[in-house]
Amino acid sequence: MTNNLKSEALFSRAIEVLPGGISRNAIFRKPYPFYAAHGKGAYITDIEGVERIDFANNMASLIHGHCNDVLNDAIKSQLDKGVAFTMGTEVEIEFAEYMVERYGSFDKIRFVNSGTEAIMAAIRASRAYTGKVKIAKAEGAYHGAYDYAEVSENSKPDNWGDVAAPNNNPVVFNTPKSALDEVVIIPFNDIERAINILDQHASELACIILDAIPHRIGFIPAQKQYVETLAAWAKKNSVLLVFDEVITLRAELGGAQSWFDVKPDLTAMGKMIGGGFPVGAIAGSDEVMQVLNPLADKVLFPHSGTFSANPMTMMAGLTSMRLFEGQAITKLNHLADRMRLQIKEAIAVADVPVCVTGAASVSKIHMLGQTPTSYRDHFKSSKMKKLENRLIEYMAANGVLMVGTCSLILSTAMETKEIDHFSEVFLAAMRDMKSEF
Ligand SMILES: Cc1ncc(COP(=O)(O)O)c(C=O)c1O
Structure with missing residues (x-):
């Protein structure tokens, strides 16, 4: 057991100069965040010298x-x-060639600096192309930190309204009402209600983000x-379909879009395509991407x-994507299947009211x-939030770093050893927490 003296000392400096002592809420944790010293492969070591398997990546x-x-x-x-x-740089062109070759719905790509920026660009490109202004998105979906994209991303029972017509709620205090009014909120995985809502705005919608x-x-x-x-509704109504693949591009060789019989007009990307560096990109058909020409x-x-298209990012991104083909993807997705199966077994053994969702290499408990x-x-x-935090802290105390949302994100650096360690500790956690449900 460490005494966390170094973290405490760092946090006391951080709180003086950073709001809440942090630069992004994703690392928020009480009494203070973990501070990284270094990482190698599937493992991350904090400044107290504690090594954990990194399921946040x-x-x-x-x-x-x-x-x-x-x-x-x-x-x-x-x-060097x-x-x-x-x-411009050659590596930027090489990376663009690689992406256009790899993804069936891409004719042209434009690199930006974050997933947020990619979504901003996708919205503006959709507006420019269609001549319409509104966007539709699913209630609860996160598409980055942008007034329009974040509407109703954290709606709650006391403000979400009727599921047949979900309310447009701001995330940031005093977001202009005009921005809220330009967003159409549809329920996720509810075809009938979603189509009903879309029908009411068909002539005003530039895009649906999914x-x-x-x-x-x-x-x-x-x-x-x-x-x-x-997708069929969008096509029929001259509304663009934007796939947000900022996380899901990792799902398959052709991204999550290859699971469906659809061809998005635009795809927004980020995260893994930067090989660890800040990145974003939008890509799509020649016709739609022409608005940027x-x-x-x-x-x-x-x-x-x-x-945009910073050469460090381009070099890291291209190399990272070349390493993520064929066997690497299959292996990663198999590991995630193994993990979800073991989580389900542990839940059954411990007999607790818990479940796991996810697909490809991302999961949530x-x-x-x-x-x-x-x-x-x-x-x-x-x-539930309290129980989630309890689990996250239990896992962290036993060598496992999770995302603060109780999510698990795998990397190709992992093997069955890391998955099995997770499952063992998870079962112990469930047994320990059983009386708290
Ligand atoms: C689906 C999705 N879209 C967009 C974003 C925004 O990306 P970034 O944090 O790079 O701005 C995120 C970030 O978590 C995301 O998960």
């Missing part, structure tokens, strides 16, 4: 875990040439029929960005006896 951006040798060599090779130029395994909807997979019905007679969507299929089903009461 910087919120799904470290697809190959920490300090992958091939990736580090590539990063160092670029570092220079980190940023007011010029995430096939939305993190803030508890990594509940979107039902195939839901996605395909919405500075050679056009009329440039509908002028776009730039000091760090819910303090619920019945598996949720929608945002409202999965909504956490304060008791």
Whole structure:
């Protein structure tokens, strides 16, 4: 048992200069965050010298875990040439060629700096292309920190309204009402109600944004029929379909979109395509991406960005994506299947009202006896949140780092050893917590 003196000392400095002592709420933890010292492969070591298996992987951006040798060599090779130029680079073109070749729905790609920026660009491109303004999104879905994208992302029972017409709730205090009014909220995995709502706004909608395994909807997979019905509706009504694959690109060689009989007009990406560096991108058909073309007679969507297509990111991203093909994807998804199976077994053995959702290499544990299929089903009461924190802390004290949402994100650096360690500790946690449900 460590006394955490170094963390306490760091936090007392941090609280003086950072609001709440942190720069992003994702690492918030009481009494203070963990502070990283270094990581290697599937493991991360904090400044107290405690090593844990990393099931957070910087919120799904470290697809190959920490300090992958091939990736580090590539990063160092670029570092020696220079980190940023007011010029294009060959590696940016090579990366774009790779992505266009790999993903069936991409003709052109534009790199940006975060998933948030990718969604912002996708919304603006959709507006520019369609001449319409509103966007539709699922209640509870997180699409980054942008006024329009975050509407009703954290709706609660006391403000979410009728499921047949969910309320438009702001996340940030004093978000302009005009922004809220431009967003159409649809229920997740509820075809009939979603289509009813969309029908009422068909002539005003620029795009529907969809995430096939939305993190803030508890990594509940979107039902195939839901996605395909919405896609068909979008096509019929000249509304663009935007896939948010910021997390889900990892699901298959062709991203989560390859699970469905759909071809998104635009795809927003981030996280893993940066090989550990800040990144985002939008990609889509020639016709839609033409709005960004500075050679056009009329440039509908002028776009730039000091760090867009930064060569360090491009080099790391390209190398990382090349390492994530074929066997690497199959192995990762098998490990995740093994993990979900073992979690279910542990839940049955401990006989606790808990369940696990997820798909591909992302999963979430819910303090619920019945598996949720929608945002409202999965909504956490304060008791559930307390139980989740209890589990997260139990796991952290026994060598496992989870995401603060009780989610688990795997990396290719993991083997069955790490999964089995997780399952063993998880069973012990469930037994320890049984009386608290
Ligand atoms: C599905 C999804 N979209 C968009 C974003 C925003 O990405 P970023 O944090 O890189 O801005 C995230 C981040 O977690 C996400 O999970």
